Amino acid sequence: MxxxxxxxxxxxxxxxxxxxxxxxSDGGDTAVSAMMMFVGNKDKVYIMDKAEGNAAQVDDHxxxxxxxxxxxxxxxxxxxxxxxxxxxxxxxxxxSYVTFGGNGAVSPGGNIGSVPNGEGAASYDATYKDYDGxxxxxVLNPCTDSDDFTSSNCxxxxxxxxxxxxxxxxxxxxEPLGDGSVALIGGFVNGGYINxxxxxxxxxxxxxxxxxxxxxxxxxxxxxxxxQFMIKTSGLNAYAHTYLMPSGNMLVQAxxxxxxxxxxxxxxxxxxDMPGGVVRVYPASGAVAMLPLTPANNYTxxxxxxxxxxxxxxxxxxxSFPNTDTWLYPASKDCQRLTPEPLDGxxxxxxxxxxxxxxxxxxxxxxxxxxxxxxVNGGLNGTxxxxxxTGTTFSYNQMPYGMSLASGPVGTPALxxxxxxxxxxxxxxxxxxxxxxxxxxxxxxxxxxxxxxxAGSNPNVDVNLxxxxxxxxxxxxxxxxxxxxxxxPVPSGIPSNLTYGGTPFDITVPASSYSGSSNDAADNTxxxxxxxxxxxxxxxxxxxxxxxxxxxxxxxxxxxxxHTAQMPPNPNIFQPGPAMLFVVVNGIPSNATFxxxxxGNIETQPVAAASVLPESVRLSGASGSGSSGSDPAxxxxxxxxxxxxxxxxxxxxxxxxxxxxxxxxxxxxxxxREKAQKNxxxxxxxxxxxxxxxxxxxxGAGSSKDVRSSDSSxxxxxxxxNNSQQWAGSTxxxxxxxxxxxxxxxxxxxxLEDSRGPHGMSMELDPYAAQSRxxxxxxxxxxx
Numbered sequence: 167m168x169x170x171x172x173x174x175x176x177x178x179x180x181x182x183x184x185x186x187x188x189x190x191s192d193g194g195d196t197a198v199s200a201m202m203m204f205v206g207n208k209d210k211v212y213i214m215d216k217a218e219g220n221a222a223q224v225d226d227h228x229x230x231x232x233x234x235x236x237x238x239x240x241x242x243x244x245x246x247x248x249x250x251x252x253x254x255x256x257x258x259x260x261x262s263y264v265t266f267g268g269n270g271a272v273s274p275g276g277n278i279g280s281v282p283n284g285e286g287a288a289s290y291d292a293t294y295k296d297y298d299g300x301x302x303x304x305v306l307n308p309c310t311d312s313d314d315f316t317s318s319n320c321x322x323x324x325x326x327x328x329x330x331x332x333x334x335x336x337x338x339x340x341e342p343l344g345d346g347s348v349a350l351i352g353g354f355v356n357g358g359y360i361n362x363x364x365x366x367x368x369x370x371x372x373x374x375x376x377x378x379x380x381x382x383x384x385x386x387x388x389x390x391x392x393x394q395f396m397i398k399t400s401g402l403n404a405y406a407h408t409y410l411m412p413s414g415n416m417l418v419q420a421x422x423x424x425x426x427x428x429x430x431x432x433x434x435x436x437x438x439d440m441p442g443g444v445v446r447v448y449p450a451s452g453a454v455a456m457l458p459l460t461p462a463n464n465y466t467x468x469x470x471x472x473x474x475x476x477x478x479x480x481x482x483x484x485x486s487f488p489n490t491d492t493w494l495y496p497a498s499k500d501c502q503r504l505t506p507e508p509l510d511g512x513x514x515x516x517x518x519x520x521x522x523x524x525x526x527x528x529x530x531x532x533x534x535x536x537x538x539x540x541x542v543n544g545g546l547n548g549t550x551x552x553x554x555x556t557g558t559t560f561s562y563n564q565m566p567y568g569m570s571l572a573s574g575p576v577g578t579p580a581l582x583x584x585x586x587x588x589x590x591x592x593x594x595x596x597x598x599x600x601x602x603x604x605x606x607x608x609x610x611x612x613x614x615x616x617x618x619x620x621a622g623s624n625p626n627v628d629v630n631l632x633x634x635x636x637x638x639x640x641x642x643x644x645x646x647x648x649x650x651x652x653x654x655p656v657p658s659g660i661p662s663n664l665t666y667g668g669t670p671f672d673i674t675v676p677a678s679s680y681s682g683s684s685n686d687a688a689d690n691t692x693x694x695x696x697x698x699x700x701x702x703x704x705x706x707x708x709x710x711x712x713x714x715x716x717x718x719x720x721x722x723x724x725x726x727x728x729h730t731a732q733m734p735p736n737p738n739i740f741q742p743g744p745a746m747l748f749v750v751v752n753g754i755p756s757n758a759t760f761x762x763x764x765x766g767n768i769e770t771q772p773v774a775a776a777s778v779l780p781e782s783v784r785l786s787g788a789s790g791s792g793s794s795g796s797d798p799a800x801x802x803x804x805x806x807x808x809x810x811x812x813x814x815x816x817x818x819x820x821x822x823x824x825x826x827x828x829x830x831x832x833x834x835x836x837x838x839r840e841k842a843q844k845n846x847x848x849x850x851x852x853x854x855x856x857x858x859x860x861x862x863x864x865x866g867a868g869s870s871k872d873v874r875s876s877d878s879s880x881x882x883x884x885x886x887x888n889n890s891q892q893w894a895g896s897t898x899x900x901x902x903x904x905x906x907x908x909x910x911x912x913x914x915x916x917x918l919e920d921s922r923g924p925h926g927m928s929m930e931l932d933p934y935a936a937q938s939r940x941x942x943x944x945x946x947x948x949x950x
Contacts, residue, residue, distance in 0.1 A: 187650035188596040193619060193641030194239035197222040197232045199629075200621035200641065201607045202255065202702040204263055205746075206308025208614050208760055209236055212244075213621070214265065216251035216607075217272050217296035218637075219629040227295035231322060234641070235311070236613060242315070247324045248299030254338045254353075254405070255700035256708055259346035259742040260766040263306050263700065264383065266350055267335035268299030276627035286356045286374070300334035300355070302326045303383065332381050332390045337361075337404035337448060340700075340707055341416060344737035346768040348383045349416065349429055352376075352396045352403055357485040359449065359551045359571075362401030364484040369400035375485060376400065382429075384768065395434055399423050402482065404448040405703055409456055409469055409506075412738050417469060417506045419454075420447045426506055437506065441516050443476050444498045449550040449571070450474035451704045452498070453522075453541050455531035457584045458694075458711040465712070465739050466509055470519065470584070472501040472541070473526040475549055489557035492548035493566065493573035497525035520591045523580050527572055528605060530704040531582075533711045534646055535616050535694055535748040535755035539582040542620055542644065543604035543704065546574030550606045550703065552625045568633035570625035575603035575635075579644060600642060603635050611706065612698040614746060614758040618644045648754050653792035655679040655756040657728075657749040663762050664695070664747075667735030667774035673716075673749060677724030677791045680751045684726065684788035688718040690752045693730050695763070697745045712740045715777070720785040731777035733763060742771055 198215035206212050215230040222229040224243045231246035251269035258264060270287025271279030272294065279291030279298075289298045302324060309320035323329070331350065338353030354361050357375040370378050370392075378396035382388050395418055396403055403420035410416050415426045415435075422445060424437040446452035452474030459465045476498050483489040501519035508514060522529075522541070529544035552569035554562040567573055577600040581593050604610075606625035613619050621641040629637045659673045673693065680687045693714045699706030715731040728749070733740055742764025748755040764771045 186645040187647050188645065189598045190600050190620075190642045190644050192239075193621065193643045194234070195241060195639050196234060196621050196641050197241045197243050197639065198230050199607060199624040199637050199639060200609045201624065202250070202253070202265070202700070203609045203611050203619070203621065204255065204257075204700045205611055205613065205698050206233075206263065206306070207261075207310050208758070209311045210234070210308055211236060211611065211613070211619060212263070212306060212308065213241075214246065214250045214253075215624075216269070217249040217291075217294050217299075218276070219274055219294070221629075225295075230296075233315075234619075236615075237311070239641075244322060246304065246322050248297045248302040248304070248326065250299055250302075250304070252337050252703070253299065253302075254335070254340040254350070254707060255702070256340045256342055256348045257697070257700065257743040258348075259762075259764055259768055261308065261744040261762055263308065264348070265304040265306075265700075266302070266331060266340055266348075266383065267338055267353060268302060269336055270298045270300055270356075271296045274628060298326070300336060301330040301332075303329045303331060305329070331383070332385065333377050333379055335377055337703075338377070339406040339408045339418075341408035341410055342708060342741040342743070343382075343410060343429060344414060344741060345770050346742045346764065347386075349380060349408070350383060351380045351393060351406055351408060351418070352378065352420075354404065359485055359487050359553060360401045360482050361404055362484055366400060370397045372400065372485075380429075380432075391432055393427070393432070393434075395420070395423065395425050395427065401484075402445055402447060402450070405705060406447055407454050407469070407471075407705075409467060410738055410741065411467055411507050412465070412736055413507055414738050415507070417467075417504075419469075419471070421445060424504070437504070437514050438516055440471070441502055441518070442498075442500055443478075444471075444474050444500050444502075445476070446471045446474040448703055450477075451528045451544075451550040453526060453529035453531045453544070453704060455533060455539060455706070456710060457503075457539075458533065458537045458713065459739060460537075460713040461715045464509060465734050465736075466505060466507070467739075468503055468505045470501060470503055470531070470539075470582075472499075472519075472522050472531075472582075473529045473544070474498050474500075475527060476500075477549075483557055487553040487556050488549070488551075488571065491556055491558050492571045494547060495549075496547055497527040497545065499523075499525040520589060523592050523594055524576060526576055528608065528704045529576070530608075530610050530701070530706070531709075532610055532612050532618050532698075532706070533696060533709060534612065534648075535696060535750050535758075536646075536648060536753050537584070537692075537694070537711065537713070538646075539584065540618060540644075540646060541580045541582065542610045542618065543608045543623075544576050545572035545603075545605050546576060548572030548574075552606060552627060567635060568625070568630070569627060570605060570635045572605050572625070575605060577601060577604075581647075596647065600644075602638060602640060602642065604638075605635055607703070608638075609701045611701050612696060612746070613643070614760075616646065616648065616748065616755045616758070618646070620644055651754045652794075653679065653681065654754060655749050655751045657756050657759075660747055660749075660759040661761065663766075664745075664764075665732045665774065666737055666764060666771055667776050668732045670729055670731050670777040670779055673728040673730055675726040675728060675749060675751060677789070679756075679792055680754075680790035681792045681794050682752075682790055684720045684724050684790060685784045685786070687751055687790055688720050688726050688782070688784070691718065691726065691728065692716075692750045693728060694748050694750060695733070695740065695745045695761070696748060696758075697740070697743070708741075708743075710740055715779065717779045717782040719780075719783040720788050722785065722788060724788045724790050729779050731779060732774075735773045735776050737764060737771040737773070742766070 200213045202214040211234040213232040220228045222243050224245045229243035231244035232241050234241045249269045253265050253268040255265040271291040273291045279288030281290040283289040304324040334355045335353035339351040379390040380393045381390040399421035406420040422440040426435040453472045457468045481490040499522040502516045503519050506514050526544035529541045532540045548571050551571050604623045608622040610620045623638040657673045695712045697710045699709030717729045719727040746758035747761050
């Protein structure tokens with residue numbers, strides 16, 4: 167047995183490291199289905215789900231919030247009081263996160279909660295104990311392993327009586343401005359599949375279901391105002407694609423229309439329509455992202471739109487369901503680039519790019535530290551959303567994929583290289599294929615070690631564990647091709663705060679971080695700032711990548727000194743707030759260092775002159791001392807290097823019999839550990855009533871309705887509000903882990919029907935029908 171363990175150790179020493187590249191690994195159980203995620207800090211990823219019947223419980227009701235530990239892959243539930251279903255979200259300048267809007271309170275089966283509000287939804291449900299989230303503004307101060315998660319300072323502040331938007335917003339867009347405030351655009355009030363009636367006789371309000379306005383957070387006295395673009399794009403403008411430009415204007419794209427919008431004057435400038443009539447917004451749900459901002463392109467934003475659907479307008483149907491069997495309609499593979507503000511002053515135009523390898527709906531771009539862009543998740547056919555029928559399939563028992571309106575899950579990631587020659591920008595060579603369907607309500611995000619967390623999928627109105635595409639709690643981690651390297655850069659000297667312009671700083675990269683010529687390594691080193699964003703519905707709101715300018719000095723010991731510029735002196739290029747800084751040597755990224763960009767406050771950001779850098783200094787004969795696996799020649803472009811494959815295969819074959827005994831022992835020990843972890847006590851996670859919790863520092867414990875009601879102006883973000891703004895490290899971790907499931911939730915009836923007959927995604931009152939059937943005499947329900 168001892169010999170077997172030695173053989174196992176020798177096998178793991180090299181090939182196991184290389185074998186990660188292009189592969190998936192188990193990411194653990196997320197406890198709630200990951201409809202939404204964001205990276206809070208080096209330790210934690212925060213996860214949100216719609217209010218539904220998850221077996222995991224918190225405060226005597228199903229949980230729809232959780233925190234996942236990067237170091238242990240264990241999950242702890244968190245209490246979120248309002249229904250966060252299809253909300254939007256964004257970072258704040260000090261490193262906190264805010265989630266906006268959602269849906270009314272729901273009961274089992276996604277039906278209206280037990281306390282109707284007289285407006286086609288409910289204010290509360292006695293079974294799920296969820297409150298109306300349609301105006302909610304939820305604030306979280308991310309905590310690290312070293313913080314006390316029982317403290318209200320580590321919990322969600324979620325109380326619309328204290329902090330809320332001016333309008334109800336479901337599927338709204340959120341985009342930060344250069345001062346760190348957030349523009350909130352459009353959304354639904356009620357509705358479902360798409361946000362329109364048929365025929366579309368009221369494109370502005372859709373009988374009360376549409377919200378055509380925009381507002382700001384914090385409001386600072388500004389009222390919600392109609393955006394004409396939301397009327398123009400009526401029906402297909404949920405989760406509009408929004409990107410702030412260097413000028414302060416904002417690119418907004420929805421339906422097949424595009425514009426530049428001035429947030430200060432509400433001026434709209436039309437840009438060309440999307441070629442081919444391809445819809446990219448929800449529920450077509452194309453993969454959309456900004457290309458990397460670099461010194462080479464003078465930090466000029468270009469946005470890439472891929473996939474989605476070119477279904478003719480009449481097939482989209484209305485709020486209830488599509489007019490066709492969408493799962494039979496192929497998703498688009500078309501890609502288009504748009505540079506909204508060309509440096510030469512020419513008119514913006516869409517430019518045809520390479521087609522994707524396959525068509526995708528609900529595909530999602532993850533920008534990697536090496537400047538390439540990974541697409542994960544999605545399906546070959548159909549759209550996002552769910553329904554119990556369509557305009558051509560009239561009953562649920564004829565729906566071939568349950569409530570899913572998509573089919574053909576795409577389990578193989580694809581890599582897009584924006585700098586490759588046209589015709590060769592896409593590849594998936596060497597990538598494994600996941601066997602977990604990631605369709606509607608899936609999510610993905612870049613992690614601090616430059617791997618990608620993938621989770622979620624739940625094309626169901628409520629938890630359903632037995633349908634064709636079930637509610638999914640299993641997370642995966644995908645390892646891009648640079649994980650074939652056996653050495654990662656280990657930089658030092660990175661500051662915790664970056665400014666807009668100002669004095670440059672030096673980063674040291676030791677010789678042990680790379681192999682080969684020091685001059686070559688220095689020439690192939692970049693310092694990049696990546697904001698992974700707030701992810702939901704195939705989008706990463708706020709995701710950006712910016713390469714800092716740098717020069718270098720090669721030292722005699724083979725170390726590199728990187729003379730690094732501060733951020734470009736324009737906050738509109740990369741808005742203030744948290745980000746991850748990577749040093750990339752020969753295409754291999756370091757682990758991330760978390761930094762705060764800007765002042766940490768919502769304010770006009772201080773700007774200094776652009777950093778002035780010294781000339782680079784080379785030194786012949788200097789070289790790195792890292793293992794040869796860090797040499798770019800041994801890192802393949804699509805996964806494992808051929809040498810690693812051969813060596814790993816031969817060694818594995820020789821020692822296979824010896825490994826078996828060791829694996830049996832390891833698995834037995836692991837089962838014992840998992841059993842112990844499942845029986846471990848969990849932290850109690852509660853949000854104190856009133857003004858306690860995350861906003862205690864602003865309002866003081868016990869504050870509630872007497873502060874102010876329903877106006878985001880009440881919240882003025884302070885720099886010192888986030889006590890984890892330095893994102894300090896710790897070796898501690900959450901206790902408890904996966905505490906095990908309660909008895910399985912009983913699946914909702916396969917054919918959902920009420921007084922309206924079979925109905926679609928929202929399971930809410932038909933906003934176009936008379937509301938006289940809805941009792942308005944019931945009590946309003948207790949508020950909190």
